[in-house]
Amino acid sequence: MKTYRVGIIGLGRMGSTIDDEGHTPLPYSIAAACRASERLEIAAGCDLLPERRGDFTRRWRVHAVYEDYTEMVREERPDLVAVCTTASGLQKPAREAPDASFRGDSHAELAVALAEMGVPMIYVEKAMASSMAAADRIRDAVKKNGTVFNTGVLRRFDNRYEVVRNAVLRGDVGEPRAAIHYAQSSLMHGHIHSIDTLSWLIGDPAISSVRGEIAPRDYVIENDHIPYDPTATYELMFENGVRAWSIPAAGWEYEIIGTEGTIRSLNNGAGASLRRVPPGDGHERKGRSNWEEAPFDFVTPKSTVVSCLEDLVNAYETGRKSLGNIETAHHITEACIAVAESHRRGGAWVELPLAGRDLYIWHV
């Protein structure tokens, strides 16, 4: 079995150290996931900050560290590169764009460059781009170069969400009608996850239109520029007729409501609850409020990052699409940015694809 060599750009939390923070399931950082997987090895790391490079070498005993990612790629020829820089490219704790002309977009810039340099597989932290113009450039470069691509929307690679998705797709709740995300969240940092997961749970039908608003409600978008990552709420219309809403309260949960029941992923994925029309109940009672809790086999959680990186390898070896392939990631990014576009139009429904590609939204 071939082992693939991984280069990591950005040796901070996601690249190297997030495993120390108490999240589960582990491993979570790219470096720890590579160590845990038989398919992957850490080839090299890259960071602008010398202290991060030193910490990385001490922690992972990897001496191939670089300041310049182009040099890392040329020297090490990694099979897979993980982009774990901040989206804006600014060092934390930056919370907003320094001025109205700022268009920093590190994820997009690196993704395009890596695809053009011929790196076969890339993992890009989310959101993959801060504007649709940049997302278009990634899509074009990835398609042109046949790059195998996933992003860090990790619930898509989480077996605790996969069982919920499988239940929805095999019809346990009947025909899906509504999809709901619970939690207050920022648009680009948080709702890129929530929109991606809602889409994933119902089988990724295309999103045809979006409406929403950002906070503060009276915020006026000028010069195609939002200098901070705004809290947002949204409504989505999928092409198969399913409608989705974000509810800005409670912890992170997702619910898919169908004609014959409802399934809810609980407590940020820690469990799930299925309620259905009771067995043997007459068809005439379907859709009424007599649904009962039904048994649901849950799973032992597995590392989402290992699953995501191994999905890249599997897609590379077999030629099948990766689970977070570029068309899907591009479409989800478009839906996310469309929430702000709807805000700009007073909360009107906005059709996808967006006509304007230049709206830039700063995020971490």
Ligand SMILES: NC(=O)c1ccc[n+]([C@@H]2O[C@H](COP(=O)([O-])OP(=O)(O)OC[C@H]3O[C@@H](n4cnc5c(N)ncnc54)[C@H](O)[C@@H]3O)[C@@H](O)[C@H]2O)c1
């Ligand atoms: N998917 C997830 O669950 C998850 C979890 C944590 C963080 N993230 C995302 O990962 C990204 C990074 O977050 P973090 O918390 O690890 O940040 P961090 O600040 O801890 O690390 C980022 C590192 O990137 C380096 N860097 C920036 N630009 C660079 C460049 N051009 N070349 C080389 N190095 C560069 C910085 O010096 C810094 O060390 C963010 O977009 C964040 O949203 C995702």
